[in-house]
Amino acid sequence: MNLANLLRHISARHIKYQKAQTFLALAGICLGVAAIVSIGIVNKSVLRSFEDSISVATGRAALQITGSQSGFPETIVEKVQDVPGVEYAVPVIETDGLLSRGKERSIMVLGVDVLIDSQMRSYSLSNESADIPDPLLFLARPDSILITKAMAEREGIALEQRIQVETVLGTRTFRVRGILNPEGPAKAMGGNLAVMDIYAAQMAFGKEGRVDRVDVSLMRGEELETVRQRILSVLPMGYTVETPVGRTRQIEAMLSKFQTGLNLISIFAIVVGMYLIYNAVSISIVHRRKEIGILRALGAKRKEIMRLFMGETLVISIIASVLGVGLGILFAHSIVGTLGRIISQWYARTTVTGISVPWFYPATGIACGIAASLVAAAFPVHAGSLISPISAIRSLPWSDEGFFTGRRLKIAAAFFLLLSATVFCIYKFAGFLPLFRNKTFLFSSQIFLLLGISLLTPAFLKGFLSLFHRLPTTRLGSMGMLAGLNLRKNITRNAVAVAAIFFGISVFVNSAGFVYSLKESVMTWLDAVIRADIIISDGHPSSSTNAQTIPMPVDMWREIEKVPGVLSADPWRKVYMDYKGRRVLLSVVDLIRRGEYSHFMVVRGSDREIRRLLPRQDNVVVSEPFAAQFGVRAGDVITLPTPSGVVRFGVVAVVVDYLYDGGTVSMDLNTYQRHWGDMLADQFSVRVRAGENIAAVRESIQERLGTDRKLYVLPAQEFKDEIRKVIDQTFMFNYALSAITMIIACFGIIITLLASVLERTREIGVLRSIGMLRKQVSGVVLIESVLMGMAGGILGSCAGIMTGWITLEGASYSSLVQYCVPYGSIVWAMVMSVGLSALAGLYPASRAAKTNIVEALTYE
């Protein structure tokens, strides 16, 4: 008997008659593949647009020198230019501006040396501005600006028109002296870009004497790495010299946090897909027991039976995977824009203009789809091939346990649980070995925990059902009894659906517990730290820490203090920097002025020491995550990179600080200005004179200072409320993730119940014939779905509490944060799991109720 024959004559007919199952299996794999492909494509497209932005904006530059976020001294440019092998070293200012014109639009402002930058990048002006590229004329007028054609067209800006751009000095008017053709840098950022002379840009954006970047091109025949080393050797510590591609890699690393979540969804989708295939194949084998028996009796070998079913799976999986690729590309098209916006808001600036479909992702998708299907089918097919001719012809009961026997599962579960505990203990107690002390390591502990628990689902479901069976049978009557028994019949299959819910709920409870526990601590901390009455900041508190804002000149405090009713105003500055290869936050306060009314929450050390040792001296305090990450203690000395070289700072104390989970270093304003030469501020804390109305003072500050720039002037209480919202929002991504997993899980429930209803067609016919009402039939199915939802919800809540606790341990924000069980969210989780499963049960229930009795009774 040959496979092609069997496939052609038997399988084709089955696929025709078992439309529903075939379709479900197909849909499952198709969706899984679509998820993989679309996520891959979206990721790639986002990264590509970064690369494009960077590469067009870098032109011929082979290396880029970057330093502190606040910029570094111009004198560096000459030093680099003198390095042998360097052809050109050109300074660049790269900063944000706000185009205030109708709807405000954030743009990138590039400040370049007009005279020599054309050696590095190509600019071409459109015809209408043909007479303009006289660099000297351009230079002579500091209000000159060039904008891209794309922006000019979109915003309706013409040549020689005045535009208003918000800068550090407030809103300034510029005159459009040229329109850039979409070529070179003008292609970057989707055209949201303006070019100025570097000197004018330095003035406008508070960077006098400093630059953000130096682009370097090499002499012909020089070797990149040699020149890079030479440049590094003339620069003080703390500078990065990288190829433009290297900068993309930094962004890639930033995106990885985002990608972990997305990859999790892809994996989850494929697992659900595999489950659907597993389901479809086992149902098909149950249905075709007789056929298998007959084929075997007619002389088909075991291997041939296996090949027949695997062959069918292969055909279906190929079709499904190809469809999935199409769907994935479609899906990528529709979400790439949104995702790009989210990413540029949260992580890094970009505009995603189009998607790129490298062959790699469709190929991976198809390979994964086919491989996953074959693996999933292998188990039931193997069991099917063991069917003997006799047992097939006599309708013996079918058990789906086969390979996944209870014992094996329990052993595997125990293994993973133990592994999870071990990994966690290593993380917790392995000291400060950076190899273990990272999030990936902790994350794997959580994954193992979830894996272990999900392997326990069949056992848990069994226990849950027997409990259910014992408790309220008398109340629930026939429907409850039947539902419980039906679920018990196919424990493995139902357990997988339960595991899917379990997973979604655990993600939800995990983040809920984390947020809940953290929020209280953060709010307590904020109350301790924010003692001012009014907060003035350059960005809305709800914009994340990384968002692009336009800082204010630090001297603004003098003007603020002139506002009637203001008692004092003092600045705060935040700058990100690299410390030992990780991003940390530098938080700068005017300790003398702020120390009068506010203090740190000290964990190790004393407030008195801080007041004594920090102002004007090279001393700092560090946050707990910083101390934990780098193994720093009070009394240690750390060396920080500054624009003028490496400086040693004494660590006076370890304090509570939730500003940035990567770690915070705080120092005095005077110390900062001395080493960084940066005269900007991001925030001012304002105290109001006793007896003055805070709202009124706020009004007058807004009136006096807010006309010239965009300012957020908020009473401290409102500011804190906004932060509370930020905390909630930060975890929206996690909530979204759990919502998606729950939806996929519901899909799993629909499939499971549908399969079970199809399988029970005849039974339903019998029940109907002896007088079961339609609503009773659907009631049984609904109770089944609710039971599955409940089991998944309970298990998921337990797992969520455990993983939430681990997450909190890992975040190590502060030793003061205690895990609190989020009871409210658990109630929600239960409502959600039961409600959504009931919803998912509706369709299978109505299918069951519509069963035609006479046909069902002859159904095999």
Added chain:
Amino acid sequence: MIEVCNAGKTYRQGTREVRALRNVSLDIGRGEFLSIMGPSGSGKSTLLNLIGGLDQPTTGEIFIDGRPLHGIPDDELTLIRRRSIGFVFQFFNLLPILTAVENVSLPLLLEGIPLAKIRPQAFQLLERVGLGERAGHRPEQLSGGEMQRVAIARALINDPAVLLADEPTGNLDSHTSEEIFTLLASLNEKGQTIVMVTHDRRAAAYGTRIVTLKDGALSEDISLGVDAT
């Protein structure tokens, strides 16, 4: 007690129409044991399904104890099946997840009566069909004849006006078949109305009346009863 008036049933398969039953009229009295005979495909099952309210006639009318079975809402029809009709099928059709006694209790469980209250009655019925010791067994642990007895006990639990059996021995050997027929005959002697489909002439002889179908129409109607003996 059961009146079938000009009942017809047409199945539509795409454009093709199958007239499974044509204008059948039949009166079945209380206490009768009616056997329906006829070649395969003659419409026997179709007729039985109509009498049992599993299906609706395309034309004509059917009454049981004066109540119509046609043109009524599904829930009402279902309740009639539950309370007044007992079914026995060729393929036993027990629920594999339930034990024998639970299978027997099923129609009353559907009424919402707690199992504990039904159990003694179900047990009694199982004893009556000779399966007292098998009450706790699942269908897979029973032989074909035993399964069919459980099915008969299940059909009797609601004290039905009529017991309907569609080739109840079609899947059994001749010895076991005899036992089933004897059981049905003894039930009939105690007053149970029975309608049974069979194509076995000897089986039909257990009854009090035989009707024969041919191509969906009634072709013969013989009363055995007192005259025959």
